[in-house]
Amino acid sequence: MEKSRAAKEGKIWAIGGGKGGTGKTFVTSAMGTYLAAKGKRVVLIDIDIGGANLHSFFGINRPKKSLTDFFEAGASLNKLAVKTGIDNMSLITGDIHSLASDSIKFTQKLKLFRHIMKLNEQYVIIDLGGGSHNNTIDTFLMADKMIVILEPEIPSIENVYHFIKNALFRKLRMSLREYGFKDIVEQMWERRKEYNIKSLRELMDCIRDSFSYVEDIIHKVLSDFNLYLILNKIRSSDDILIGSSMKSIFMKYLGVDTKFVGFVEYEDSVWRSIRERRPFMLNYSLSRSAREVEIFTENLLKGKEIKLSRN
Amino acid sequence: MPKKNLKKYFDILEIDSNASLSEIRNTYIRLKKLYSTDSMVITPIADEFSKKKRLAVLQQIEEAYTRLKEELKDERQKSTYFGKPGVASENSTEGEETESISFSGDVLRKIRERRRIHLHEVALDTKIRMEILENIEYERFDALPQEVYLRGHVSNYARYLLLDARKVADDYIRRYKTWKADAEEKV
Structure with missing residues (x-):
């Protein structure tokens, strides 16, 4: 499949995580800037349905061309990319209207994915925005690195968990269908009372127990699920533990191995730099947050986890 | 070198099989706290895991720690055992605050x-x-x-x-x- 080829390069990164306001757009812009400054060719794609505003993190106006032109007029993605004011990095903006709810057909979506994979840049970073609509989840699943941004707050924890659960559930269904087991998941889920299934993990265990031959498929789904976790807006070092806890829960509840790659402290410099209409990583390049962005981006590149001195 | 059959215990504690005894201990304490209390992370998703399952996880964690501690006590105790700050263990401050040391x-x-x-x-x-x-x-x-x-x-x-x-x-x-x-x- 096309995906496995791209996965080796690991060039498509998607940033998601349910709730709005956790810092997905900030992380996308900062990460992109850092990679571009390292000399990598980067394109950012903003498909935040709730409000595409990645451009404002670079102090540029909303681009006139958007993915609408791709869907409606067949414009190539390269033509939609605008300059960000930073060398090596361009930006493609989504459009609130065309990407809303169900207006995009499944085939259109696949076409977009194909074109994204064919982009010539070394890194494609996609800002998914909030929500867990199927389009959002499918884009997330297409990425080589699926990155969630977690804020150490209860609503964010809940949202991130359910976002990942939905994504995994969808991936599982798609994979089983691909291998010809069309309705196993649906049937099992419908009869969940009978089997006493309360969670996705229990559902997976139950499918495993009932149909031993799908074991390999489930195993493959779980091992291909390249999930990365970034903790944003932490206010004390105790908050870092929440990242470790989340990682543990993904493993114990869903069977997903997550890489906890880093955190960013809550700092005024972030919103200040948006107001000043200057890219954060350039404007506050010496701030602690900037250093933290560097650390997790490097970890993402290397597929490594953050080193925590206190476990 | 760790024995092969210990791998699953390291997996339960979600750590590397070359972790030091203190890392094992700290992880054990952390996971035990996470799954036994109504922490900030567990509460919002409490419905996802039945209490029975949660207790089973706790039991696994307990078992993994006990086994690893037993098996690795002699092998890794030297030079690695320090408690974390706040839980100042008997070993951790030993020799660090004697009169003779100057705090450069x-x-x-x-x-x-x-x-x-x-x-x-x-x-x-x-x-x-x-x-x-x-x-x-x-x-x-x-x-x-x-x-x-x-x-x-x-x-x-x-x-x-x-x-x-x-x-x-x-x-x-x-x-x-x-x-x-x-x-x-x-x-």
Whole structure:
């Protein structure tokens, strides 16, 4: 499949995580800037349905061309990319209207994915925005690195968990269908009372127990699920533990191995730099947050986890 | 080298099979706390996991820790066993606060490193800037702030390392003063 080829390069990164306001757009812009400054060719794609505003993190106006032109007029993605004011990095903006709810057909979506994979840049970073609509989840699943941004707050924890659960559930269904087991998941889920299934993990265990031959498929789904976790807006070092806890829960509840790659402290410099209409990583390049962005981006590149001195 | 059949216990504790005994212990404490209490992370998704399952997870964690502790006690105890700050274990402060030791920046750094604390974390919790902490550790006296501020910083840092803040600060400032007197003499 096309995906496995791209996965080796690991060039498509998607940033998601349910709730709005956790810092997905900030992380996308900062990460992109850092990679571009390292000399990598980067394109950012903003498909935040709730409000595409990645451009404002670079102090540029909303681009006139958007993915609408791709869907409606067949414009190539390269033509939609605008300059960000930073060398090596361009930006493609989504459009609130065309990407809303169900207006995009499944085939259109696949076409977009194909074109994204064919982009010539070394890194494609996609800002998914909030929500867990199927389009959002499918884009997330297409990425080589699926990155969630977690804020150490209860609503964010809940949202991130359910976002990942939905994504995994969808991936599982798609994979089983691909291998010809069309309705196993649906049937099992419908009869969940009978089997006493309360969670996705229990559902997976139950499918495993009932149909031993799908074991390999489930195993493959779980091992291909390249999930990365970034903790944003932490206010004390105790908050870092929440990242470790989340990682543990993904493993114990869903069977997903997550890489906890880093955190960013809550700092005024972030919103200040948006107001000043200057890219954060350039404007506050010496701030602690900037250093933290560097650390997790490097970890993402290397597929490594953050080193925590206190476990 | 760890035995093969221990792999599953390391997996349950979600750590590397070459983890030190103190890492194993800290992870055990952390996971046990996570799954036994209604923590901030568990509460919002409490419906996802039945209580029975949660207890089963706890039991696994307990078993994994007990087994690993037994198996690795002799192998890894040497030089790796230090409690984390705040849980100052009997071994962790031993020999660090005896009269004979002077609390130079170097000593502070060594104590910190032995406790496996990154300077970054110290900065985060004490609100002292990284550069200052670094300058304290390397005794770059000329780059350090005025004595009264310096005393505050050193005390905070020492407190963070669970040392006697006053003793450390007195000792450190004494060295600072000596340096200052020398420096002034030269001018």
